[in-house]
Amino acid sequence: MGQGIDPAELEAWDDQFVWHPFTPHSVYRSEEPLMIVAGEGNYLIDARGRRYLDGVSSIWCNTFGHRRAEIDAAVTAQLGRIAHATFLGNASAPGVVLAKRLVEITPKSLTRVFYSDNGSTAVEIALKMALQYWQLRGKPGRKRFVGLGNAYNGDTVGAVSVGGIDAFHERFRPLLFDVLRAPSPYAYRCGLCAGHDACIGSCTDALETTLKAHADEIAAVVLEPGFQGAGGIITLPEGYVRRVREVTERLGILLILDEVAVGMGRSGRMFACEREGVEPDFLCIAKGLTGGYLPLAATLATDEVFDAFLGAPEEARTFFHGHTYTGNALGCAAALATLDIFEKDEVIAGLAAKITALRAALRPLAGHPNVGEVRQYGLAAGVELVADRATRASFPAAARIGMKVCHAARDKGVFLRPLGDTVVLMPPLSITGDQLATLGDAVLHGLQTVLP
Numbered sequence: 001m002g003q004g005i006d007p008a009e010l011e012a013w014d015d016q017f018v019w020h021p022f023t024p025h026s027v028y029r030s031e032e033p034l035m036i037v038a039g040e041g042n043y044l045i046d047a048r049g050r051r052y053l054d055g056v057s058s059i060w061c062n063t064f065g066h067r068r069a070e071i072d073a074a075v076t077a078q079l080g081r082i083a084h085a086t087f088l089g090n091a092s093a094p095g096v097v098l099a100k101r102l103v104e105i106t107p108k109s110l111t112r113v114f115y116s117d118n119g120s121t122a123v124e125i126a127l128k129m130a131l132q133y134w135q136l137r138g139k140p141g142r143k144r145f146v147g148l149g150n151a152y153n154g155d156t157v158g159a160v161s162v163g164g165i166d167a168f169h170e171r172f173r174p175l176l177f178d179v180l181r182a183p184s185p186y187a188y189r190c191g192l193c194a195g196h197d198a199c200i201g202s203c204t205d206a207l208e209t210t211l212k213a214h215a216d217e218i219a220a221v222v223l224e225p226g227f228q229g230a231g232g233i234i235t236l237p238e239g240y241v242r243r244v245r246e247v248t249e250r251l252g253i254l255l256i257l258d259e260v261a262v263g264m265g266r267s268g269r270m271f272a273c274e275r276e277g278v279e280p281d282f283l284c285i286a287k288g289l290t291g292g293y294l295p296l297a298a299t300l301a302t303d304e305v306f307d308a309f310l311g312a313p314e315e316a317r318t319f320f321h322g323h324t325y326t327g328n329a330l331g332c333a334a335a336l337a338t339l340d341i342f343e344k345d346e347v348i349a350g351l352a353a354k355i356t357a358l359r360a361a362l363r364p365l366a367g368h369p370n371v372g373e374v375r376q377y378g379l380a381a382g383v384e385l386v387a388d389r390a391t392r393a394s395f396p397a398a399a400r401i402g403m404k405v406c407h408a409a410r411d412k413g414v415f416l417r418p419l420g421d422t423v424v425l426m427p428p429l430s431i432t433g434d435q436l437a438t439l440g441d442a443v444l445h446g447l448q449t450v451l452p
C-alpha cells in the first residue's frame with residue numbers, strides 16, 4: 001500500500017528520518033501514530049488497511065472528504081495545463097478567477113486578494129500590510145498590535161507575536177515584538193466576572209479600555225472570530241466581534257479577522273464574520289480553502305488599504321512581500337472546485353442540520369464526571385476534560401489524558417487529535433448524521449476506557 005513499502009519499514013524510516021510538528025518525539029512511537037496511505041470520503045486508511053473516520057478533518061482543513069471526484073478532476077485538469085507559474089509582477093489564470101470569486105463571497109468591504117501558502121503567512125501578511133498602511137497614511141506611530149490571550153494565528157514570528165498560548169509561544173519571547181494583550185473570552189476559566197453568575201462581558205470591556213488608552217499607537221486588532229481554535233475551541237460570546245468592530249471603527253483602528261480555521265463553512269455560514277454582520281479590514285483564510293487538498297491561503301483587504309499602496313515605483317509604496325508559490329495554479333484550481341461544490345451542493349444550507357446533529361452527539365458526554373465543559377460553535381466542538389469538576393482542576397500535563405482518550409477512540413474507528421486535555425471534534429463538512437453519532441460514541445468510549 002504505502003508506495004508499495006512494508007508498514008514496519010515505513011515506521012522504521014519515520015522514526016529514523018522524520019521530525020514531526022507539534023510532536024514530542026520521546027513519546028511519539030508509543031502513542032502509535034497513524035501511517036496514512038489513502039483516504040476515501042470521510043475516512044482515512046492506514047498502511048495496515050485499517051479505516052478511521054477523520055474526526056478532525058486532517059487538522060481542520062478537509063472540507064468534503066478525501067478523493068472528492070470534482071476536486072481530483074480539477075487538479076488533474078490543471079496539471080494538464082500548468083502546475084505553477086509566478087504571480088510576482090505577473091498573473092496566472094486560476095489565481096485571477098479565484099480572486100474574483102473570493103471577493104464575491106466575502107463581506108463587501110473586502111475587494112483585493114493577496115495569496116500565500118498557509119494560514120500563518122496569511123496573518124503575517126495582514127500584519128505587515130497594516131503596519132505599512134499607517135506609514136503610507138502618515139501615521140507611523142500606529143505600529144502596535146492587539147491580540148487576545150489564548151489566541152493562535154500561526155507559527156511564523158509575527159503570527160506567534162500576536163498569539164497568546166504560553167505553551168507554544170513563551171519559548172520564543174526573545175524573538176517576538178511587543179503586543180497589547182486583551183483577555184481571552186474564556187468563560188469557563190475567566191476570573192473577570194467573579195462574583196457574577198454569568199458572563200457580564202468584562203473581557204470585552206477590558207479590550208475596549210485597552211483600545212481607547214492606546215488608540216493612537218495601534219495599527220490593528222487581530223482576532224479569531226467565532227472560536228479561538230488552538231486555544232481550546234474557546235467560543236466567543238455572541239456579539240463580541242460586532243462590538244470590537246464598532247469600537248475599532250470609532251477609533252480608526254484596523255481589524256484583522258483570522259478565519260483560517262473557522263472560515264469556509266465551519267461556522268455554519270461561509271465566514272463567521274457574516275454571523276455578526278461584521279466587515280473587517282483584513283480577512284485571512286487558508287485551511288479549508290482548497291478543500292484540504294493543497295497549501296493555499298489568502299489575505300483579503302479593502303480598497304482603502306490597497307489604495308494607500310499606490311504611487312510611482314520610486315515612491316516605494318509597493319508591498320514588498322511574496323512567496324515563490326504565491327497564487328499556485330494547482331491550489332487555486334482545487335479552491336475553485338471547492339467553491340463550486342459549496343454552490344452546487346448548497347452546502348451552507350445543509351449545515352444547520354449537521355450542527356444540530358453534532359449537538360445531539362455531544363449531549364451524552366456532558367454527563368461524564370471528568371467532562372468540565374462542552375463547547376460548540378458551528379461544526380466544531382471542544383470537550384474540556386478536568387480532574388475535578390467542582391474545582392475545575394486540570395490533569396497533570398504529563399498524564400496526556402486528552403491524547404489517551406483520543407487514542408482509545410480509535411477502537412471505534414475514529415481518528416481524533418486533542419489540544420491538551422480538550423478533545424476536539426472538527427469533522428469534514430461532508431460528515432453524515434450517522435457519522436456524527438459515531439464520533440460522539442467514540443469519545444464516550446474513550447472517556448470510559450481512560451477514566452472509568
Ligand SMILES: *Cc1c(COP(=O)(O)O)cnc(C)c1O
Nearest residue numbers: 118119120152153154229260261
Ligand atoms: C491553523 C491556524 C493558523 C495557521 O495556519 P497554518 O496553515 O497552519 O500556518 C492560523 N490561524 C488559525 C486560527 C489557525 O487555526
